[in-house]
Amino acid sequence: MAKARNLLTGLLxxxxxxxxxxxxxxxxxxxxxxxxxxxxxxxxxxxxLSSPEYGFFIKGISEREVVIDSEKxxxxxxxxxxxxxxxxxxxxxITKALPLxxxxxxxxxxxxxxxxx
Numbered sequence: 001m002a003k004a005r006n007l008l009t010g011l012l013x014x015x016x017x018x019x020x021x022x023x024x025x026x027x028x029x030x031x032x033x034x035x036x037x038x039x040x041x042x043x044x045x046x047x048x049l050s051s052p053e054y055g056f057f058i059k060g061i062s063e064r065e066v067v068i069d070s071e072k073x074x075x076x077x078x079x080x081x082x083x084x085x086x087x088x089x090x091x092x093x094i095t096k097a098l099p100l101x102x103x104x105x106x107x108x109x110x111x112x113x114x115x116x117x
Contacts, residue, residue, distance in 0.1 A: 027057045031112060035061035038108055046107025049085055051115050058110065067104060089115075 027035065031054070038048065039062040048064045055069020068078070068085050084100060088109075091097040101109075 027054075027061070031057065032061060034110060038062040038064060038110070042108055047105055048108045048110055049088065049101075049104070049106045050110035051112070052082070054110065054112070064108070067106060 035058060038046075038058075042062075042064065044063070046064055047067050048058050048062065049067045050058060052068045052070045055066040055071065058064060058066050059069070068082050081104070084104060088097055088100055091100075
């Protein structure tokens with residue numbers, strides 16, 4: 001009975017998380033086009049780095065895994081990934097960024113206009 005309750009709770013939480021992501025609004029035309037391009041032109045094992053708020057759409061439309069998303073923020077390991085991702089977004093020297101990109105196995109970096117602000 002406890003396993004069934006845990007499973008039901010997990011499914012409910014997943015459904016609510018998806019509903020909250022969808023409630024933020026659908027991706028605009030440019031984002032959807034970029035995600036479809038990633039889907040059609042990159043390796044299926046390629047990781048995508050972007051803002052956590054786009055993780056749901058990246059996984060759903062481009063069918064690629066993300067380095068970080070809004071659901072992955074609980075453990076210290078995930079917090080470490082978030083810190084590394086933030087340092088990449090702040091880095092202006094490509095020679096310093098490349099080793100971290102390779103270490104994290106990032107194949108694509110998605111930056112939107114809203115992320116530039």
